[in-house]
Amino acid sequence: MKIKLSLLILFTTYLSSQENLKNFIAPEGNILIGADLHTHTVFSDGMVWPSIRTEEAQREGFELIAITDHLEYQPHREDIPNPDFNRSYQIAKESVGGGDLIVLPGSEITRNMPPGHFNAIFIKDANKLLFENDSVAGIYEANKQGAFVFWNHPHWTSNSQGRMDGIAKLDPVHKNLIKENLIHGIEVANELTFSEEAFEIALENNLTILGTSDIHGISDWLFEIPEGGHRPLTYILSNDLKQNSIKKALFMGNTFVWFEDLIAGKEEILSSIIASNFKVESKGYTGETALLEISLTNLSSLPLKLKYIGDYTFHQYSDFLEVPAKNTITVQVKTVKRIESLMMKFEILNAIIGRKKNLHATYNLNIQ
Numbered sequence: 001m002k003i004k005l006s007l008l009i010l011f012t013t014y015l016s017s018q019e020n021l022k023n024f025i026a027p028e029g030n031i032l033i034g035a036d037l038h039t040h041t042v043f044s045d046g047m048v049w050p051s052i053r054t055e056e057a058q059r060e061g062f063e064l065i066a067i068t069d070h071l072e073y074q075p076h077r078e079d080i081p082n083p084d085f086n087r088s089y090q091i092a093k094e095s096v097g098g099g100d101l102i103v104l105p106g107s108e109i110t111r112n113m114p115p116g117h118f119n120a121i122f123i124k125d126a127n128k129l130l131f132e133n134d135s136v137a138g139i140y141e142a143n144k145q146g147a148f149v150f151w152n153h154p155h156w157t158s159n160s161q162g163r164m165d166g167i168a169k170l171d172p173v174h175k176n177l178i179k180e181n182l183i184h185g186i187e188v189a190n191e192l193t194f195s196e197e198a199f200e201i202a203l204e205n206n207l208t209i210l211g212t213s214d215i216h217g218i219s220d221w222l223f224e225i226p227e228g229g230h231r232p233l234t235y236i237l238s239n240d241l242k243q244n245s246i247k248k249a250l251f252m253g254n255t256f257v258w259f260e261d262l263i264a265g266k267e268e269i270l271s272s273i274i275a276s277n278f279k280v281e282s283k284g285y286t287g288e289t290a291l292l293e294i295s296l297t298n299l300s301s302l303p304l305k306l307k308y309i310g311d312y313t314f315h316q317y318s319d320f321l322e323v324p325a326k327n328t329i330t331v332q333v334k335t336v337k338r339i340e341s342l343m344m345k346f347e348i349l350n351a352i353i354g355r356k357k358n359l360h361a362t363y364n365l366n367i368q
Contacts, residue, residue, distance in 0.1 A: 023061075023258065023301040024235060027272040033236040033246060034062030034258075037106070038119055038152060038187070038212030042076055043088035044069035044108070046216045050088045051095035056219045058101050062233055064246065066121045067092045068106035071130045071138070085126035102241065108152065109138040113162055114171040117152040118183065120145075122247050136173065136182075143182050148250050150185030150210055155195035168198035170205075178205050184251055185210045189232040189259040191222070199264060200355045208250055209265055210234045211257030230301075232259045237269065261303055262350040270351050270359050278304060278323070280344050280363040283330065291315055291332040292367065294344065298323040307347040309360070312336075341366055 026032040039053050040046030046053075050067060057065040067089045074082055089105040096103060106121035107129050115135055120142035123129065128145070131137035142149050151174070156162035163169070168186075170178075177183045188199040189211030202209045211232035213219065223229045237254040239245045249255070256265030256273060263270060277300040283293035298304050304323045308314065314321075315332035323329050335342065344363040351359035 023230075024273060025276045025299050027237070027276045030237045031240065033064050033102075033238055033241070035064035035066070035234045035236055036062065036213050036215070036231060037064075037066040037104070037121055037150075037210060037234060038068050038108075038190070038214045039065060040069055040108075040214070040216045041067060041088045041092075042080055043082050043085075044071075045073055045075050048218065050092035053215075054092050054095045054101055054103060056215075058096075058099065060219065060225060060231070063100070063241075064102040064104065064236070065092070066104040066106040066119070068108045068119045068121065070108045070110045071126065072110040072132065085130065089126070102243065102246070104243070107142075109142070111135045113158075115139075115151075115173045115177070116154060116156075116162070118142075118149055119152055120147040120149045122243070123147045136177065139177065139182055148185065148208075148247060149183050150187065150208065151183055152187055152212075153190040153193070153214065154186060154198050154201070155193065156190070166195075168195045168201055170201060178207070184208055185253075187212055188264060189257050190214050191232070194259050194262075194264075196352075196355045199352070203266070203354060206253065208253045209255050209257055211259050211264075230258070232257065235273075237272075258302065261305075262352060263302060264352040267353040267359065270353055271361070273300075274348060274351060274359060274361050277302075278348075278361065280365065282342065282365045282367045284368040285338060286332065290335050290337055292335050292339075292342065294331050294333055294342075294365070295328055296321075296323050296331065297328040298325060301325045302350070304351075305349040307349055308345070309347050310343065310345045339367060 024032055041050045069088050093103045104121050105123050107126040109118045124145045129138040129141050154168035155166050157164055157166050185208035186198055186202050187210050188195055191214045211234050213231040223231045234255050236249050238249040256263055256269050279297040281295045283295055285292055303325050306321050308319045312333050317331055342365045346361050348359045353359050
């Protein structure tokens with residue numbers, strides 16, 4: 001009996017520790033898949049072997065990675081001949097064996113702006129996407145293969161391949177590709193940059209909202225992961241871990257982005273994430289006072305930056321406060337007189353649902 005009890009305690013502790021490793025709690029009925037859909041290896045202009053990419057992903061604890069080496073740009077060709085553009089994906093896939101990490105095949109179609117760079121994932125054969133003298137033929141071929149295609153770093157400041165003003169904008173070729181349903185998503189976060197204009201394009205054109213690392217070097221170095229940093233990730237709300245379900249969720253736009261200390265996504269998506277990860281509870285009045293204690297619990301890895309927009313004031317805090325990641329703080333609300341119910345309203349300053357627009361969350365509390 002003691003052995004069974006010890007095993008139960010160990011198993012419960014294990015489950016608790018696994019839950020604590022999650023960056024966000026999924027809304028009921030969904031699972032959340034942390035994904036980096038834009039990465040490079042030595043098989044294009046990256047600095048590492050494909051198996052390093054998968055090892056990094058496993059160490060950092062997210063669930064899905066796409067290997068998306070450039071097709072047209074092969075600067076290591078003399079040292080690493082690359083007759084098969086599927087090879088980097090194959091090596092990465094083989095390196096995880098039967099592990100939990102999902103590895104997707106992909107490629108980056110590399111063109112001057114316009115149209116710019118595009119990633120195609122869930123492809124069947126990368127070699128067929130290479131068209132040296134046609135700016136959009138690779139995008140058409142990717143769609144023939146049933147790929148999910150998205151526009152990379154539309155705000156990239158590059159002389160020949162980007163926007164020197166850093167502003168994402170649509171050219172006629174992009175409008176045509178969107179109209180023909182040939183591109184399905186857009187990066188609003190890429191490496192160390194975030195684009196409100198790209199976010200606006202996504203919302204206005206029903207494109208899936210994505211954030212990626214576009215990693216070429218060592219992720220620990222660039223994103224200072226040992227010091228508590230993280231790469232930009234796309235979180236996908238899926239029914240299960242099957243690739244068909246993940247692909248369907250991407251096409252439906254069921255995503256949000258985690259970039260530095262903010263999240264960005266459609267209002268309905270972020271509302272469900274905040275509802276699952278931010279809990280507000282009444283702890284009753286303090287002694288004989290009219291000071292109502294409210295606990296604010298953050299279950300996520302994102303420190304929540306809040307502005308209280310309710311009717312009352314706090315005893316210890318101003319209207320601006322922060323609930324640290326995976327932590328609880330207690331505030332005292334001055335309700336003037338004792339009441340039986342309270343509506344707590346917050347603007348979540350680092351949850352973005354539009355250009356210059358933050359998510360609002362309301363909690364109706366019965367007072368103990």
